[in-house]
Amino acid sequence: MSLRPETARQVDALVADAQSTGHVPSLVVGVVRERGLTHLATAGTHPSPAGDLQYRIGSITKTMTAVLVMQERDAGRLALDDPLRRHLPEAAAAGPVTLRQLLGHAGGLQREPDGPWWERSEGVDLATLVAGFGATKIAYPPHRAFHYSNLAYGLLGGALERLTGTPWAQLVRERILAPLGMLRTTYAATGPFAAGYVVHPWHDTLREEPRTDTRAMAPAGQLWSTTTDLARWAAFLADPDPAVLAPATLDEMCAPVVLGDLDSWRGGYGLGIQLTRVGDRIYAGHGGSMPGYVAVLAVHRRSRTGVVGFANSYGFRTGGIGTLGHQVLTSVLDAEPAPARPWLPADAPPPADVAALAGRWWWMGIPLDVSWDRTTGELVGALRGERISRYAPDGPDRWRGRSGPEDGEVLAVLRDEAGGPVALDIATFVFTRSPDDEP
CATH class of the missing domain: 3.40.710.10 (DD-peptidase/beta-lactamase superfamily)
Structure with a gap:
């Protein structure tokens, strides 16, 4: 180039x-x-x-x-x-x-x-x-x-x-x-x-x-x-x-x-x-x-x-x-800032258990947006839309921070009796689906 x-x-x-x-x-x-x-x-x-x-x-x-x-x-x-x-x-x-x-x-x-x-x-x-x-x-x-x-x-x-x-x-x-x-x-x-x-x-x-x-x-x-x-x-x-x-x-x-x-x-x-x-x-x-x-x-x-x-x-x-x-x-x-890499649609959705983690979570009124990077198999968490952390699989319902502010920390998925994810525990900071929930 x-x-x-x-x-x-x-x-x-x-x-x-x-x-x-x-x-x-x-x-x-x-x-x-x-x-x-x-x-x-x-x-x-x-x-x-x-x-x-x-x-x-x-x-x-x-x-x-x-x-x-x-x-x-x-x-x-x-x-x-x-x-x-x-x-x-x-x-x-x-x-x-x-x-x-x-x-x-x-x-x-x-x-x-x-x-x-x-x-x-x-x-x-x-x-x-x-x-x-x-x-x-x-x-x-x-x-x-x-x-x-x-x-x-x-x-x-x-x-x-x-x-x-x-x-x-x-x-x-x-x-x-x-x-x-x-x-x-x-x-x-x-x-x-x-x-x-x-x-x-x-x-x-x-x-x-x-x-x-x-x-x-x-x-x-x-x-x-x-x-x-x-x-x-x-x-x-x-x-x-x-x-x-x-x-x-x-x-x-x-x-x-x-x-x-x-x-x-x-x-x-x-x-x-x-x-x-x-x-x-x-x-x-x-x-x-x-x-x-x-x-x-x-x-x-x-x-x-x-x-x-x-x-x-x-x-x-x-x-x-x-x-x-x-x-x-x-x-x-x-x-000449680095050119943006072209976006390409996904060939397939993420696994069902991962798809259930995507979306917005809340802690003390602060949003955490979780998405899936299909190229690396990682979760991507954006706190307030700015502080980006990436998490690699580290066992059942467990992800390990790989980069960003949560590098090295553990993201644990908390589930209800039916097996649905209800919260994400990131180094003791518990994110839920509603800003009204108690942490």
Whole structure:
């Protein structure tokens, strides 16, 4: 589904202006909708950007590391509240810090590992990384504050390797990249790729940056990708393939673990996912940077709309690629809200016992309208016509809240002597068929 011409022109103008004012050698931004790359905006000529041109994705790599951890959790091989030392015994200095806290940057670890700047230096092996990790690397007690930590993700990658017996690079390739068809997303640069630069602030010359193998720190930011491939990952984060990760698990990842911005509540972090509030919308994704490269991925999950972007200079002179990505995504959503899905008549009525539950119920004069979703087999309850909860079958006359305000609560059907439903008990709030009935 292509963007409307005027929306496409607006996106193109935002990208062209960012490249010009930011002095960016090569800039590309893709708009993702309904699981596909619907528009590609490019600017710059060093090199000329294209959908198949590789750039480094930096910390967007962390979202994939987090998915690998969640796969292991779903398989029952770890628990998020396991201490790191259970799966990486050499990291005993982490004390009680858990995998959940590391995923959400709430474990209090310092940002970087020991040694020279890891992003611009040849990496070390896992044993060396862990040997440099001690109690002095703990900046705060867990959950004292949000503190972004690249080191946390190097250690998470090490825990994955120890748990699975498989190198992190092989795990990400076999479990994520291959199943999603992301064949141009690789551990090392694979041509064609854009060289990364530092732009001199006074005379605009370019200095090429090294393309390092970060080894044990690879789970924090090593990967290379293309706009076309990263669009597939954005589509996954908006609407995951259950063969790779259960949708409910991705929902869990996108729930905030910690707020990163206590002054305005505009940003937080889930389980490996950055969360940003822009107006009344929440964008899920991640930014990325490596020497010579910056990247952005942001999705509005409700509308399955996203944006991905790359530039091959370490910083913009004005704003940044994250700001640009959010501007583009907001512009698209403002101009073209997600199209309504077509209504189709039901092929058959619901089962008789379910049909008897449909309609209006009352509690203390407040209406609850109950309907049937034939596509999922769920009850849908709309309190005051606004607060929407969905309920899945959970036994005879018992439904379990699956989403909305009553997520996790039980809806019990109360019947009279003849077996007819007379009330719905939702977490002790009893709804009856008449507003005149006592609750």
